[in-house]
Amino acid sequence: MAYLFNHPEDFTDELTEGFVAAYPQWVRRVPGGVVRSSRPPHGHVAVVVGGGSGHYPAFAGLVGPGLAHGAAMGNIFASPSAQQIYSVAKAAHTGGGVLFSYGNYAGDVLNFTQAQERLEAEGIPARTVRVTDDISSAPLAETAKRRGIAGDLTVFKVAGACADSGADLDEVVRVAARANDRTRSFGVAFAGCTLPGSSEPLFTVPPGKMAVGLGIHGEPGISEQDLPTADEAAELFVSTLLADLPEDVAAGGDVRGGRVGLILNGLGAVKSEELFVVYRRIRQMLDDVGLTVVEPEVGELVTSFQMAGVSLTLFWLDEELERYWTAPASTPAYRKGAVDEAEQGDAAGEQAESAVEELPPATAASRQAAEGVQAILEAVKAVLDDNAAELGRLDSVAGDGDHGIGMQRGAAAASAAGRQALADGAGAGTLLRLAGDAWADKAGGTSGALWGMALNAVGARVGNDLPPDAAAVSAGIADAGRKIMEFGKASLGDKTLLDVLLPFSDALSEQVGSGKSLRTAWDRAAEVADRSAEATAQMLPKMGRARPLAEKSLGTPDPGAVSMALVARTIGRQLHEGEPGPQESERKGETHG
Known part of the structure; x- marks a missing residue:
């Protein structure tokens, strides 16, 4: 479990502050993450990596000469937002374009992808190589569907070295893609990790057993086997x-x-001495089949907070x-050989936030309606605060257990942004x-991006x-549903929101089309939402982190679907509080809210 933290919602910001304070010779902070404190030559490709925190x-820790130029840092086990990624990429870019590389998670x-599209719209060349080593x-x-785990390091290392050699963007992409194609990883776990502020681990393993095929976000393995000896684990890996x-x-x-590069990776709680015992047998086996190991790495390279697990790459x-x-x-965390001194960057501290945008004009009626919208956001925040633990529990069955806290962060950011917008005179x-922008930025992850997209629509x-x-x-x-399908590539029946x-x-469109008020139409549609959420229990996931663990999720409703239905019910209750009663509505001749 996590022993040292202040407030769970501040954990990522505070760890980033401490990290930058500890290693100013390598990194400086920018909104959304860190970039090198030294400035690469103008025109070099910038390799920008990233993902959720909790994997140090x-x-x-992999930002510096010879490796990455910047890292976007999401919340614990949650993707950084598009805004965070864009901000880091802009700070790292020196004129040669940007290569994004990250683990293949939804x-x-x-x-x-959103950040890449934004860069390209501004005329900055940007490409992507997703790591798929698991x-x-x-x-x-179906290697393109595989996750990225400890093999992240081989792709990042090769891409960074190639970029620092002065190669152009096409060449860096080619080399990084080849590194990914030639990287394979496999892992096991003995116990799950517990996130800051949580009292229970994301998964447990029965005594005397190990989980085989773990992820790095607290996902359980795809099967269980008897706990091996060190030699038996090595033989299984190889x-x-x-x-x-x-x-x-x-x-x-x-x-x-x-000839092979090799990473024997501890996930957080299996320590170096144990890894050396396992590596002894791995090396014997590779020698026996005639393979030469080149500069192996044995230690913690891609962790999962304090998960007890090991992987071989x-x-x-x-x-x-x-x-x-x-x-x-x-x-800060990976050093090899001697690198040339680089010119120090001229931005020693945190990059300034973007200027506050001027709000578009709004009528008095729209500004008044915005008060009702804000009341809905506050109600949604309250209900997600109350249900965060249960949503996390549902997510931990076959995922990483962070859905509850992600929704909680997103709703809190959305309500705070709404309060500020209301004070500034924004329309609805x-x-x-x-x-929506605040929800996407602060929640991160898949659900953050999708909820931000929905509110914007x-x-x-x-x-x-x-x-x-x-x-x-x-x-x-309806627009939100179409946008989410288009961008997220999921569809009805995939066990998602x-x-x-x-x-x-x-259901809402049908009710509204028949002349029902928004309040009445919403009530009936919310009933459909409840039934639909319950029905996801009998579905097998086809998207996201739960897909490799599909059988484990059978019988449990999808957490994203449950939270969507929960929010729909909450909005319905708020509409009843905010709209006039039936008699008053009839006197005014209203047909919709």
Whole structure:
């Protein structure tokens, strides 16, 4: 468990502050993460990595000459937001374009893709190489669906060394992609981790057993086996990885004479002495099959807070990849050889936040309606505070257990942004948009990006001229469903929040189309949302971190679907409090809210 923290919601900000204070010779803080304190030559490619916190030294500890140029830092086990990633990339960019590299998780894909599109819209070339080294998370025929775990380091190391050599963006992308194609990892866990402020671990392993095929976000393994000896663990690692060779290595027919980089990685609670015992047998086995190990790394390289687990990574080298794997690097947590002195950056402290934007004009009616919207945001915040633990429990069945705290952070940020917008005289549409941006930025992860997208979609339909009516709200929610499907690539039946949002939207549109008031239409649609959320218990997930653990989630509703239904019910109650009663409504001749 986590012993030393102040307030769980401040943990990431405070760890970042302390990290930068400890290592100013390597890193400086910018909004959203850190970049090198030294300035690379103008025109060099910037390699920007990132993901959730809780994996130190990934990701911030790998920023420095010979490795990454910047790291976007999300909350514990949650993707950084698109805004955070964009901010770090802008600070790291020196004119040669940006390569994003990160583990292949849904939230990271959503948010890094948004940041990449924003950079490209500004004329900054940006490309992506996702790390897909975890052989447990998808079969060999579907390597593009695999997760990124400790193999992150091989891709980041090669990409950073290549970029620092002066190669252009196309070349850095090519080399990084080849490194990813030639990296394979496999891990086991003996006990789960407990997040700051939580009292229970994200998963448990029965006594005398180990979980096989762990993730690095607190996800349980895909199966359980008897607890092995150190030698038996080593034999499992090596035999499993040698059965899953990169395509061009397998085509050679014999690995004898090959050369591999190697990472024996402790996930947080398995210490170096234990790892050396395991490495002794791994090295014997690799020697026996004629493989040469090149500059192995044994230690904590990509952790999972304090999870008791171990993973082995084999990085199949060729002459080019070996040159970059062995090249010098100097970062707070990873050092190799001697790097040249670089020019110190001229921004020694934290980069200034963006200037406050001028709010678009709004009518008095829209500003008054914004008060009702803010009351809804406050009610949503309160209900998510009350239900965060249960949402986290649902998520921990087959995911990483952070859904509750992510929704809690997002709602808190949205309500705070709404209060400020209201004080500044924003209309209802602008308040929703600013609340959505804040939700996405502070929550991070998949759900943060999607909820931010949803609030923005509704805000665009509501606008700042007229009070929100049933038709505008219904159309905005339909827009949100379409945008989320388009961007998140999920659809009905994939066991996601869409399995509530889409039926809810259809029911709301049908009720509004038949002339029902927003309050009445919402009540009936919320009933559909409740039933739809319950129905996800019998679905198998096809997207996100729960997908590799699909069978474990059977019988448990999707946490994103549950939180969507919970918010729908909460908004319905708030509409009843904020709208006139039936008799008054009839006297005024209203047909919608």
